Amino acid sequence: MSRPTWHERQRQFREDAILDAAYDLMLEQSYADMSMDELAARVGISKATLYQHFASKEDLAVNVIVRSMQRTEEEIRSVDPALPAIDQLKQAMQRGIERKANTWATRMMVMPTTVVQHPRFQAQHQHMMAEIAKLVEAAKSEGDVVNDIPTPVIVKALSSLFRNDYEEALRASCCSPQQFSKALVSIMFDGIRTGREAKEALGQD
Structure with a gap:
């Protein structure tokens, strides 16, 4: 080349x-x-x-969003592959959410339908979801995720964490984006019955 x-x-x-x-x-x-x-x-x-x-403002926006999504995917890929799949999944989610929380990227998500439905946006989105699905399937095979819940349902639930508005929650919680993302992932993966891991993530123990 x-x-x-x-x-x-x-x-x-x-x-x-x-x-x-x-x-x-x-x-x-x-x-x-x-x-x-x-x-x-x-x-x-x-x-x-x-x-x-x-060529247009829409074309520009697609490129901005796709590049941001690619960087989030790089965060997912940077997780240590030697870890159990469930821990890889946790770390990948935490890094992605932390990246979003660090920018408080609420306004970035308000896009016209033409941008969201653009083939490049859709292709990158599907690629990211496929990477998460691979980790979910691996975690299932290792016995750390229940097989009864279809993988697409789990992936949809996890991906929704990337689309939420965290600005108000971050202001109210008085914690860092890293602490916030760790607590959020703990709630998603471990539940809130004891709250122990969420408290540790927030530095309250």
Whole structure:
């Protein structure tokens, strides 16, 4: 494979800068309120140059969201594969939720249907769900997850944790995103009958 040319590297650098700035703007405002003029000004390029990289605001949003999802998937893949599958699943969920909680990415989730139904978004979403399903199936085979509950139901329940709004809960709980995500995963996997693990996660013991 040939090395990218200087112009190709420059183009990729500029595209990454656009995506970073768009991500920040979508967190600060929302998809609806973000303007391409403001984005171009923040990156320091013309609006015409911006449209050379992304054909539309919708196309830009899809790329921002897909890249964010890919980074969440990288968090899932970074878990130690030597751990039991149930512990891999716990750590993967905790890292993904913590990443979302760290950005309080509520506004990022308010997207028009055209973005959510975009083929690239759907493909990345399905890929992430497949990775989680693999861990669930492995945990079932190791005897740590009940076989009576269909894997798609478990995956759907777990994936819902990535879509929730945690900003208000984080403000009210007075704990760090790491503590919050650990407690939330503890509740999901271990229940709340004694609350011991949730309390430990919040540093209350």
